[in-house]
Structures are given as C-alpha cells and as structure tokens.
Amino acid sequence: MKHRGYYGPFGGAFLPEILVATFDELESRFREIKGDPAFWEEYVSLMSSYSCRATPLTFAENLTAHFGGAKIYIKREDLNHTGAHKANNVMGQGLMVKRMGKRRVIAETGAGQHGVATATMAAKFGFDCTIYMGEVDVIRQRPNVFWMEQLGATVVPVTDGTRILKDAINEAFRDWVTNMDDTHYVLGTACGPHPFPEMVSYFQSIIGKEARKQILETEGRLPARVYACVGGGSNAMGLFSGFFDDPVELVGVEAGGKGIESGLHASRLCSNDASPGIAQGYKTYFLQDDDGQMKETHSISAGLDYVGVSPILAEMHDQGKARFEYATDDEVVAALKLTMQKEGIIPALESSHAFARAFKEAPEMSGDDIIIINQSGRGDKDIFTVADAFDDPKWKDFICAKAGEYQND
Amino acid sequence: MTEFQGLEPYIRNRRKEKQILLMTHIVMGYPSFEASYQIVRQMVEEGVDLMELQIPFSEPMADGPVILKANQKAIESGSTVEKCMAFAKRVAADFNIPFLFMSYANILYKYGMDRFAQKMANLGLAGAIVPDLPPEEADDYLTAMAAHNLAPIYIYSPETSDARMKTIDAVSKGFIYCLARKGVTGKNTDFTQDMADYLRRCKQATNLPLAVGFGVKDRSDIAFLKGKADIAVVGSQTIREVEEKGVDATAPFIRSLMR
C-alpha cells in the first residue's frame, strides 16, 4: 500500500492494519475493471436490462413556466430499479464481488435506498446480505426496512453514537474487519478510504455521461448549471463528472436542516461549521468540535444526514470547481409539494434539496439558460415523514385504524 | 515515570525478571476521572508493567462494543482532550511505569501532530498507539514522534504479509502490537496452534519485543503466550470487571491474571 487516493489534501486510506490487505486487493481489482472496456459494457448492459438505463431526462415544462426563468430539466434517477441512483453503484460493485469470488455483502444505509439496492443485488447474485442502519433511520425509513427484509437481507439497527448514517458505517467496518475473507463491504457513497470515493464515482458517472448526451440531443447545447443534492456525494459526483470539461456550473446542495444558524444541519461545505479531519478511514471536511469529536447532524432526509463528505467534492469546493449551497427542511418540503403539483413527479426528500435550490435560482436566470436537476431518487420511501410534514389528517386516520387492526390480531 | 531509558530497554530489563509482562488499558474519564485514577493505582500496585491510556473518540472504528460504549460514555460525561492530558500528567507523575496514549488519528490531527507529540513528551508519556494511522499516512506523525523521542507503536495482524511486517518494523519503536486475530476488541480469541505460528512469523519480522492483544482475558490466555510473546495486553476484560463489580474489582482481577 502506498500513500494514495488523494484529492489535494483530502482522501487517503486511514485503515486499521487488519484491513490493509483487503484494500490492496480491492484496489487492484478496481484498476483491472477500470482499464477493461468489456467490464463497462457488461455493466451498461446489466443496467439497461435489470434497471432502467438510460434513465430519461424530463423537460419540466410546467415548473419552467411557473418560474419564468431558466429551462428546467430533470434527470430521472428515480426511475432506476429500486428507485434511486444507488443501484448504479451497487450493481457495479456486485459485478466486482462476483469477480473477487466473495459470497457475502454488507452495507450501511441512511435513507434505506442503498440498503434496498444492495439487498436486490445480493438476491440476484446469490450473496448473503447484512445491512447496518442507524436506529433513528430504521424508524424514519420503515418502508425500506420492510423491503430489505423481504428481499432476504438481515437488517441490523445500530444503537451506538448518534444512531444515524455515520454510526451505520462504523458498524459495517466492524463487521468487515472480522469477515473480510468472504465478505465485501458495498459502501454506498463517494466517501471512505481509497479506492471507494473513486470507485463509487466511477460507477455513478453513468448519470453524467447520459445527461450530457441527452441534453445535447434535445437542446443542442449544454446547460448553464446542474444541481445535485450532497449527502456523501455520490449522485453529485455522478452528474458533475459528465460536465467536468465543460463551461457548466456545478451546484451541490447540502442539508440545511433547521437553518445554518440553528446549528441543526448537515452542511459541511457551504457552512463554516466544518473543518478538515480524519474519520471513517479518510480525510475531509467533518462537522466536528475542537477536540475532533464528531457532532450530531440534522436533516429531514436520512440520506443527507452525514458528518463527512466526499473528499473529491471537498477538493472541488476548495478549488472553486463547484459551488455549494444548502436548503432547509421547510424549503425542501415546499419544493417537493410544488414538484408533485406541477409535474406529477415525486422526488425523494434528499433529491428535493437540489430542487429547492434550483427553484431559488431559476427565476433569476435567462430564458435561454438550461438547468438540469438530478432527481437522485423517488419519494415513496418518505411517505411517513412527508405525511407528518403535510400533517395529513386522512393518513393519520388510516394509520390509527391499521394500528387498531394489528392490536386486535 | 522517572528513570527508565526508553521503552524498549525498559521492557527488556523487566523481562529479565518476568516471563511475560502485562499491559492494561483504560478509557480516560470512564466511568469518571476519579475512577480512572483508582483503576490505574490498583493496576500499578498489582504489578502491571505498562499501560495504554485511551483518549476517547466519537468514532472508534477498531473497537468492539465494550470499549466503544466506554468511549461514548466518557465523552458524554465530559472527557475532553485537555482533561485527558491533565490526567495523563498526574498518573505519569505518580506511578513509575511507562504510559502510552491510545487514540484515533483525528484526535492527534486536530491537536496538531507536532504539538501533540511535544505535549506527550512534556507529560512524561512513552509513546502512542493510533490504530487508524498506518505508516503510509503517518509522515508528520513519525517526524513529530521522533523529534520528541517517543515510541510510535505499530500493529501487526494475521493478515499482514511478511514483507509488510518488515516495512512496519522499520518505522516502529518500543515494541510491536500483534493483533491476536481479526475483528474488533473485546471478542473471544482462540489461543491455538495457528496463533503460535503467526507469532513465530511476527518474531521473524522484527527484533522488537512483541505484545499480543485482542481477546486476552484470563490467566490461561496469558499462560499460553509465555515464551511466545513479551507482553500480554488485557483491554476490554478490565472494563467488564469494573462495570460488573465496581472499581475495587480491579486489583483482584489483575492478581488473578498474574498468579
């Protein structure tokens, strides 16, 4: 193992000794497939038959008219199998696991989308599957827990720490240091020790490749800006990477929670509350205190509720290669509602962050400008959270009645 | 801590009198700093040869459930880096054995590598164990530790190749910490022929003394290690004993290991 996987000062591989050999193998396998055009073809063919690639690029005609500014397009990652971009990364890693000859996969999950995607991949390829999920997220994303279990995965609620995404990652690592001989850890975002940030971004780059081609086919020109929400950063890296060499502004949208001033948020790059640190095997901006202890984060969306961020995005932030903004919980719910009403499209709460920010900027842009919003996932999983946010009385009646039925069982 | 001339000579001298040395571990501030002090006192009085003082971290990736919980509780009840430093200074002054810091990379990184090493030297510590700071990522750390005459303790695992063991040996001082098995701290370990073979491999890769930890919990485990290693490391089991029976269970537990 060399000093490797750096993006400016960020990244690296801060590994416990027990995992060094496992990462050496992972890295060499990844180099092998990355240099092999046949692998990418196999991957694209799998994604177009098992999932719904290429996902459409939808012109949001009504939202465009509503805001009277830039032309708004939506990249429809929600139409992937299992309803989010997470499938791109998972199927790519699944093909690698087959090559490595391992028989078990583990994963962390926040929103549950990565967990569900991993569980389907495991079912399809015949792997055993364990998913670690913070106890708080198990409750707020209950529908996904149900599906993971039906798909044959074991879901382990994590009761340590803040009981959300970062704690699930720690637990997955604890499993891996024991079982690496037959187990692969399918990390769900562009974070963690090298080669994960590069590898996850590589599989997600399919989003940006398609989006660039699609917008050129439809409009004959490039967008002025593209928007993606940023949890760990994988859907953002996926979309952004399609436009790295273009004069396109890349806008990452973080979770503003209850507002930056409240301290209850997960904005690592656009706030001044984070600082460089080392945790979970890599160096990046973390929301941490002066001692280096990680802080509690907050977001209405489980998938963005994370203390760290992709080291690749951290470097792009410092170099001014991407702009980072935030959207608050309230703005996100409003954007979700508007998108449903105007377009009949239901974005995940995570994705709705990108919508919320784009809606702020679109009216001020020219009618000649094009923007693309990455709809990283669909909102069905958020039914409980959204019903609460809308305070929907009919939903409450239904839940009470259903609970009554179960109590009488 | 006064007259010992470096960690390795201390271990070698001590080994002349004992077949195997005992290193123990505490999480500073768990359950409280006063309790931590009493635990250290009892350990030293019962003949523990060296000690790891863990500065708690919110994301202790290499630790199992027992030490993980101790880290969290310590932080919750106000164990800060400054308080841990003050505590370390006190025990290093009061007890005449070498103390090592154990923590995760971020704690040192945030403090500043050189400032941290300088502080360690001032406090009278002998070295540090930082499980998520492999040699490849450790240039600043190694420079700082060398500048202040401190021992960076590195880790061998059963997964470490012979070639890599040599690389690690080249940057290590004091002793090498051999993980008895895969996994995290605090789970059971089988002390079998496999381990004897692995320890033989470790011995071939380095001239430094060998410590063995992860799952060492009683007298028979330690007896197994005699002749195969220089130091037995007992971590999670003391925390369990104290959790079940209170601080004063420390001395009888240590006695049961040594006898």
Ligand SMILES: Cc1ncc(COP(=O)(O)O)c(C=O)c1O
């Ligand atoms: C739908 C959706 N979007 C976005 C994210 C955030 O992850 P990332 O930043 O890696 O794309 C998640 C994570 O769970 C998600 O489920």
